[in-house]
Amino acid sequence: NTLLxxxxxxxxxxxxxxxxNNGRTFLFVSLFSLxxxxxxxxxxxxxxTRTSYLTITLxxxxxxxxxxNHIFENLVPQGTPSPLMPFIVCIExxxxxIRPGTLAVRLTANIIAGxxxxxxxxxxxxxxxxxxxxxxxxxxxLLLILESAVAVIQSYVFAVLRxxxxxxxx
Amino acid sequence: xxxxxxxxxxxxxxxxKYFNSTTSTGRANVxxxxxxxxxxxxxxxxxxxxxxxTTN
Numbered sequence: 001n002t003l004l005x006x007x008x009x010x011x012x013x014x015x016x017x018x019x020x021n022n023g024r025t026f027l028f029v030s031l032f033s034l035x036x037x038x039x040x041x042x043x044x045x046x047x048x049t050r051t052s053y054l055t056i057t058l059x060x061x062x063x064x065x066x067x068x069n070h071i072f073e074n075l076v077p078q079g080t081p082s083p084l085m086p087f088i089v090c091i092e093x094x095x096x097x098i099r100p101g102t103l104a105v106r107l108t109a110n111i112i113a114g115x116x117x118x119x120x121x122x123x124x125x126x127x128x129x130x131x132x133x134x135x136x137x138x139x140x141x142l143l144l145i146l147e148s149a150v151a152v153i154q155s156y157v158f159a160v161l162r163x164x165x166x167x168x169x170x
Numbered sequence: 171x172x173x174x175x176x177x178x179x180x181x182x183x184x185x186x187k188y189f190n191s192t193t194s195t196g197r198a199n200v201x202x203x204x205x206x207x208x209x210x211x212x213x214x215x216x217x218x219x220x221x222x223x224t225t226n
Contacts, residue, residue: 072201072202079192082190
C-alpha cells in the first residue's frame with residue numbers, strides 16, 4: 001500500500017535512526033489509520049462519531065511517556081542560560097502536561113465543528129425557499145468535500161505530532 | 171534528545187560540575203533541584219502557622 005509505505009518512510013525519518021525506534025513507525029501508522037477510518041465513517045449519516053468525543057481522543061493522546069530514563073534531563077534544553085534554567089523547568093513541565101490535552105482537543109474540536117456545520121445546514125434544508133435550495137445543496141456538497149479533507153489532515157497531524165512528541169521524550 | 175557524548179566534563183568546576191545545561195546529569199540535577207525547591211516552598215507555606223487576629 002503506497003500511502004502506508006510513504007507514511008512509514010516519513011515517520012522513520014522523523015523518529016531518526018536509533019535502534020530503539022525500530023518498529024515504532026508501525027504504531028504511528030496504525031494510529032493514523034485508526035483516526036482516518038473513524039473520521040471518514042462519521043461522514044456517513046447516522047453513524048456514531050467516535051473521534052468527536054474527548055474521552056476517545058484523550059485516550060489516544062495521553063500515553064506520551066514511554067521512556068522514564070530521560071524525563072528530568074529533557075526538561076532543560078541544552079545550552080540554556082543559567083539564570084533561566086529554573087523558569088524553563090517550570091515552563092517545560094506545564095508544556096508536557098498540556099500537550100496531551102491540546103492534541104486531543106485539536107482533533108475533537110475540528111471534527112465537532114465540521115459535523116456541526118453539516119448537521120445545521122442539513123436540518124435547516126426543508127426551511128429554505130425553493131429558489132435557495134440549490135445553493136444549500138451545493139454548500140452541503142462543498143462542506144462534505146472540506147470535511148473529507150479535514151478527516152485526512154487531522155489524522156495526519158495527530159499522528160505526526162505524536163511521533164514528534166515521542167521522539168522528544170525518548 | 172541530543173546526547174552529551176562529545177562534551178568534555180573536566181571543563182566544569184565547582185557547582186557547575188553538578189548543575190549545568192550541557193551534560194545530561196547537569197540538566198537532570200537542575201530539574202530535580204527546581205522541583206525540590208518548589209516542593210519545599212509549598213510545604214513551608216502550607217505548614218506555616220496562620221496569624222490569629224487579636225481581639226481587644
